[in-house]
């Protein structure tokens with residue numbers, strides 16, 4: 001059988017199980033399916049047509065109507081859920097539109113829940129950066145003893161997050177996903193939800209969210225770039241991995257039902273360590289910069305786009321993420337079914 005006639009016995013032949021596509025499929029350790037995927041979507045107030053996002057080819061800021069259409073397509077493709085980000089027409093220092101009943105995301109949640117019922121998991125990203133005029137994830141205040149420099153004020157922000165969580169729950173979210181990286185945010189949100197009677201509504205915590213350059217294109221998409229400073233005082237520092245486990249443990253102690261690592265591809269080690277450590281579902285967010293890099297390279301003919309999509313998603317699953325938030329969710333689902 002062997003082409004070399006057995007001239008070199010005595011070593012393992014890994015190639016035996018790679019010799020046909022069917023054998024490779026049979027022995028694949030990691031599987032990727034449409035059910036693993038969640039699509040992030042942007043819905044913008046005050047536009048008549050979907051607006052393309054230059055740095056994210058193929059991704060748009062939706063109108064309410066185009067979002068409803070996209071949601072139906074997502075359900076047909078077989079993915080598990082959507083995570084919603086809103087861009088309001090009016091921004092202010094405290095992000096009032098985030099918890100306004102007629103705020104852009106809350107209207108979208110109501111409509112999608114009415115359209116789709118429980119067919120897709122509707123996740124509400126909970127943060128203030130798309131809603132504040134300064135672009136930070138919380139309310140800001142002059143720092144004590146720092147010559148009037150503005151800082152994001154942790155505890156008053158928790159009160160805002162609690163109000164937003166209740167508004168999102170009332171609008172029909174299936175999952176509340178706080179992404180602001182304020183200390184104590186999960187406890188504050190859990191308390192608010194329980195107090196409002198939403199004891200059964202789960203919290204997916206962005207537990208280990210790093211201050212990453214790979215969010216660049218998202219800032220164009222969500223129109224939430226900070227107007228001063230950056231997010232390094234609240235998001236995690238890229239060199240740290242042990243700290244991710246501490247953040248995850250704290251969020252679980254505060255009542256998180258599932259946790260997320262963000263970004264994904266540059267933090268596969270963190271995903272793997274978190275997945276080893278905890279016994280709750282672990283998600284990872286393949287962020288806008290990860291998407292943009294592959295799209296740009298593919299547009300230049302430098303990588304095979306479809307293979308890059310599936311290979312990166314498989315890598316994130318292999319690292320230990322049970323589900324992946326990705327802008328390719330619907331397309332990848334179609335590729336997987338092909």
Ligand SMILES: [Zn+2]
Pocket residue numbers: 127128129130136137179180
């Ligand atoms: Zn934010």
